[in-house]
Amino acid sequence: MFKNYIMNQLVLPLDLEVKLQNNDIAFHVHHLVESIPQEALEPFLRNEGCPAYHPRMMLKILLCAYTQSVFSGRKIEALLKDSIRMMWLAQGHEPSYRTINRFRVQSEVKELIRQCFVQFRCQLVEEKLINQDAIFIDGTKIEANANKFTFxxxxxxxxxxxxxxxxxxxxxxxxxxxxxxxxxxxxxxxxxxxxxxxxxxxxxxxxxxxxxxxxxxxxxxxxxxxxxxxxxxxxxxxxxxxxxxxxxxxxxxxxxxxxxxxxxxKTDHDATFMRMKDDYMKNGQLKAGYNVQLATEGQYALAYSLFPNPTDTRTLIPFLDEIEQHYFKLPKHIVADAGYGSEQNYEDILSNRKREALITYNMYLKEQKKRYKQNDFNPDNWQYNEGDDIYICPNQQRLAFKYCSVRTDKTGFKREFKIYECEDCSGCPFRSLCTKAKEGNNRTLMVNKKWEQQKEYVRAKLSEEKTNAIYRKRKIDVEPVFGFLKANLRFTRFSVRGKSKVENEMGIALMAVNLQKFTANS
Structure with a gap:
């Protein structure tokens, strides 16, 4: 005996919503986009021509498609014909791939995506999924939609x-x-x-x-x-x-x-060539790409920005500015890895923003090792006489203060150094171990007092139990988001060209990651 199966019998169409599971991701996409204020949709209004598809509907189908790892306009168009959740979100409309692609790269869509992040964070706060005590910042490189031989x-x-x-x-x-x-x-x-x-x-x-x-x-x-x-x-x-x-x-x-x-x-003028660890042997490959900076909490992406420079050091200050201007007020703790540790970044967070910087610097881990602390030729281990302002080297020679030096980097930031010079290095038995200066020249020492104070501040903060516990969360908070994006969502390459268009697609992809995690935890 078989269940009733007749192909030529008329079946009345039902509301597609009843076909979806109670916790389907389509419902979360729908509620998120519906929470966007009406004012954000005003730039899409037109008084002439054929009526356009509603921007809420277009954004819903894009977000839903990206959660299913579908990034092509033609494949999104195909989903509208055979996916129940896409049919329900579109409510019977079937925009063409050209319409979908044109909508995805519009400059007005950037504000809609920003509102999605703002409303999503409000929802996380309301449901107490984040505590607003810290943000975790890190960057990753995403390959641009450009030929790698057009540099x-x-x-x-x-x-x-x-x-x-x-x-x-x-x-x-x-x-x-x-x-x-x-x-x-x-x-x-x-x-x-x-x-x-x-x-x-x-x-x-x-x-x-x-x-x-x-x-x-x-x-x-x-x-x-x-x-x-x-x-x-x-x-x-x-x-x-x-x-x-x-x-x-x-x-x-x-x-x-x-x-x-x-x-x-040449293919994408806004893309910069960067080293990317693509293969399993971790061989750096030079490809056109963008440096994506991300701020997370609770493994949710709360804000993002794109930069052309491959290093993270100079991206922190403009990224924090963008978070404050467009997303949310900065929390008490700013957490990042050693790639962001610089005098300029510390000064900006501690002095200008009045926040706590839980950011290590390049030598932090090396300084914790026994070999570093017991190295007599390491200037950090030399005896310092504060009253006379002199350093004593391993050969008991005095390095007295000579003059001050100011160095200006490419961004215009000035660093002040105090230069110390040994009285006499001639005949020193430790000369080859202590300095590489030519014979006849004395050992000099450059000391940046402000930088040393900032490093001492970081060491003190990371030695405290509470702040150290917050810093230890960094690897399990921001790094998994990149894993979800590249491994689970399989978003490893942009499908559009130009920074403004790439920013839109990056926002849609990150919000898709958020929706996937939020649905799994609901």
């Missing part, structure tokens, strides 16, 4: 541009010597501008035009042949000058695209 390097462009300036100056001097062109009023003696090169082309072009007229007016074969021979050189000059103009314009465009970066991809 342009800043050093190469600078080299070629410098050679082009020298060639153009040499050609200008040569033309002046041969009296082919008159002297031009130059803005700079170092290099010729595009306008000045254009004037040179015009002068040479006038000479070529005069030869053309003479050749056309002459009927003597020998004379015409001689004139053509004379015309050959200025024609070559004109071609060379036009090439210089085109190359100068190209290099100027390249420098505009570079900005503060050292490379960019």
């Amino acid at each position: 342009v390097w800043k050093k190469s462009i600078e080299k070629y541009h410098k050679a082009l300036i020298e060639k153009s100056n040499e050609l200008y001097n040569e033309l002046l010597e041969k009296e082919i062109i008159p002297e031009i009023e130059r803005e700079s003696e170092e290099q010729l501008s595009i306008e000045e090169l254009g004037q040179m082309v015009q002068k040479v072009d006038d000479i070529v035009t005069d030869y053309d007229k003479k050749i056309e007016a002459s009927s003597d074969v020998v004379e015409r042949k001689a004139l053509r021979s004379e015309r050959k050189y200025p024609k070559q000059l004109r071609k060379q000058l036009v090439d210089y103009i085109l190359r100068t314009q190209k290099y100027q465009r390249d420098f505009e695209i570079f900005g503060p970066r050292n490379s960019y991809s």
Whole structure:
């Protein structure tokens, strides 16, 4: 005996909601998007043309598709025809893949995604899933939708541009010597501008035009042949000058695209080439990508931002600014790994933001080891006399204060150092172990007092039981989110190009990770 199965019997359509399980992820997507304030939808309103699909519906189907690891516009369109949860969220609408892709990259969608993060965090606070005592910050690199062999390097462009300036100056001097062109009023003696090169082309072009007229007016074969021979050189000059103009314009465009970066991809100008640990052997591969900075708590992504620089040190301050401006008020503790430990970052968090920085520095773990503490030639272990402001080396020689030095990094941040120098290093039996300075030069020591105070602050905070317990949560809080994103969601490469579009897709992917975890814990 079989259960009733008749294909030609009419079955009335039911509400698709009854087909979904009680804790289906579609319900969480629906409630999250419906919590977005109506004011955020006003930029999508249009008074002319065909009525558009509702932005709430479009955002719901994108979030739901990303939770199912479907990122292609065509595959999302296919899901709308055969997925019950997608049919229910779309309520019978079937936007094409072009409509889905156009909506995903709109600049107005960024505000909707931001509202999703704000509303989701409010929901987590309401249900007491996070305690708002700390945020955990870390970064990861995501591959851009760009060919890995389309790199342009800043050093190469600078080299070629410098050679082009020298060639153009040499050609200008040569033309002046041969009296082919008159002297031009130059803005700079170092290099010729595009306008000045254009004037040179015009002068040479006038000479070529005069030869053309003479050749056309002459009927003597020998004379015409001689004139053509004379015309050959200025024609070559004109071609060379036009090439210089085109190359100068190209290099100027390249420098505009570079900005503060050292490379960019021809396929996606906003992507920078970075080392990525992709394979199982952990061999660094150079690929175009974005540095994604993430703030988490309770293994939920609460805020994110994208940066072009591959290192994390210089991303912390602008990321914290963005969190305060667009997401939420910073909690008491800011937790991050040693990649963020710098004097500038400590000063910003402790002095400007009045928060506690639970951030280690590069030498923190090494300083805890017995070998480091017992190394007599390590300046940190040398005796310091605060009254006389001197250091005593292992050979009992005095290193007295000499002068102060100020160093400014690329971002304009200034660091102050005190320079100490040994009285006499000649004949020291420990010289080879103590310094690499040339024979005849005394050992010098650079000490940054502010940096030493900041390191002492970090060591003191991490020695406290409460703050150390918060710091130990970092690895089990922020790192799993990257694992969920790359391993579970299988989001390892962007499908759009350009920073603004990539930011939208990154926000959708991270919110999909949040919804997956929230549904599993509900």
